[in-house]
Amino acid sequence: MVYRPACVEDLAETLRTAGARGETLAVTGSGSKPGLGPGEAAARLDLTALGGRVEHDPGELLLTAPAAIPLAEITSLLADAGQCLAFEPLSPAAIWGQGEGTLGGTVACALSGPRRPFAGAARDHVLGLAGVTGRGEIFRAGGKVLKNVTGFDLPRLLTGSRGTLAVITELTLKVLPLPPAEATLRLPAATAAGAVRLIAEALMVDGGLTGAAWRDGMVLLRLESTARALPALVAAAQARLPSGELVEGAASRALWAAAACLPAATDAGDSLWRCALPASRAPALAALLPAGAGLTLDWGGALAWLSLPPELAEFDVHAALATAAGREGHAERLRGPAGDIPPRAPLEPGPAALSARLKALFDPAGILSPRAAPGAGA
Template sequence: MAYRPATIEELAEMIRDAAVHGRSLAVSGTGSRPGIGPGAADADLDLTGLGGSIDHDPGELLLTLPASTSLDHVERLLARAGQCLAFEPPSPDAIWGLGHGTIGGAVASGLSGPRRPFAGACRDHVLGLSGVTGRGEIFTAGGKVLKNVTGFDLPRLLTGSRGTLAVLTQITLKVLPLAPAQATLQLPADTAAKAVRIMADALMVDGGITGAAWSEGEGEVQLRIESSPAVLPALVDAARARLPASRLIEGDASRGLWTATASLYGHARADEIIWRCPLPASRAPALAALLPPDARLRLDWAGALAWVLLPAGAADFDLHALVAQAAGRDGHAERLRGPASPIPARAPPEPGVAALSARVKALFDPADILSPAAAPGGAA
């Protein structure tokens, strides 16, 4: 059974009908993120029929658009105006191979790319949302200006909620200008410990850095530097004078490298199990030391995000235990892709967090019909 509303009023009516009959709904757009998506339900709620107009105000750096707008279209629209999504949403295509998805999926998943430590997370750029709760109530939250929030900050709450609290229909985002010039320094580092030290050293002193990552297989740190064409050479020279010997990649080659870094293009093999592990950067070397020899490690966010790639035969490997050993309660692991396993994709939340989440869920979706099998939200 499937629902495909064409208007927000139809959507609200469908949700109310499902609640009355106790029918759970798998909330999805193009279905590009199955690893964190709706999971099994009594009926599919297909949101691709919900259209609407796009309002882009380049002068105010504002973009309001339907949640069903494809991510590709959003990025092309902004690029024509010399702008971008500041949180650099990773494409899910390299992980699941089902396309780039929609802007609604990007916001609902709450995932951010390499620019996250420097420009903020996805939730920091969502100014307003419209949608329908699990009660069938149409709502609009936030607006088109940055301001202090004195009440319940619904845009931040719903960003990363993965369709479990409300169905998003319209989103207002703060966008940023594209950097006019970009270059990447590649520095040798054969261990995670060396890589984290280099990235921390660079971030404490050098200006213009908007990306810091490391690949174990390539044995090198990547530092992205962005600025105006007039200033970029001086920033690059200053960094190269302080840091270990490096190679320089410029322009489109640099941009392509970071697109691949954000979404694991060319890094994850087709049969590998993919784990995503946010943790304190200082604990990344400890995690690296605990990994089995056949694991592959990539670090982003200057070491605060670890991608662990395991061979297909390691489905029973408990990465939750390793992250807990390396980072305690300050880190967590989430399996985005892999075969069925007795190891859960996500560790159960602590009792206090679980209780609070249940109370919030009851406020928005008391009948528990919206994506009840979806992965828990709140991704970093």
């Protein structure tokens, strides 16, 4: 069974009816992120027919758009105005090959890319949203200016909730101007430990750094500023760091377009894990990986991408991350065969209780994407 509401009122009625019947719903947009949910359910809730008006105010750096709009349309609209989504969304097409998805799916899954440590996460740029709870209640939260965002911060709560608490129908986001000029330093680093040390040195440079990653034995450091100021920032970084290659302009932008698609470098048959941890613990995680495992770092070392070939699919990434980072690490399998290793580790009692209370408040019948909820098995 597939439900495809044409307006918000239809959506609310669908949710009220499903709640009364106890019918679970897999909340989906374009279906570009199968590894992040919604998992199995009695019926599918297809949101792609929910339209709306796009309002873009370049002068105020504001964008309001329906959640179902394709992300590619938003990216193109902003680029034409010399602007961008500040959190530089990760490309789901690089992971699952199902397209770039929708604006709502990007926010609901909180897919922040390489600029996240420097410009903020997706939730930091969501000023307001509208949606429908699992109870079938239509709501609007936040506003179009920061000073109007008062009370319980629903935009932050629902960013990353993966459709388990409410269905987002509209979003208002703060956007940023595209940087006038950029350059990337490529520095050799044979190990994760060496890469983290280089990145730590680069962070001591005063301003301009907006990307720090490690792949294929090379550290990538992106510097952005005005055309007039950028040479001085590059010179300051080069004075502090070992010698390396300088990549400028369009070539630099191409490097970071590829960095936002880092998982594309893995074999399609590999299991792919996304691990958040303190950057200082990335070398410890690297030391625990078996031969044949692939490791890429982003977010200055605070995000590790692990690729495991089929013969290593049962390697316990959760145990390795717990050893390397303790309670400060979190791992999730985005792609790969189901096996004895769960895609997400169970929540500890405190967070599990809080998550359950939130679920009961927003979706008491438990109908919204139940398998995508924290601690669920899908």
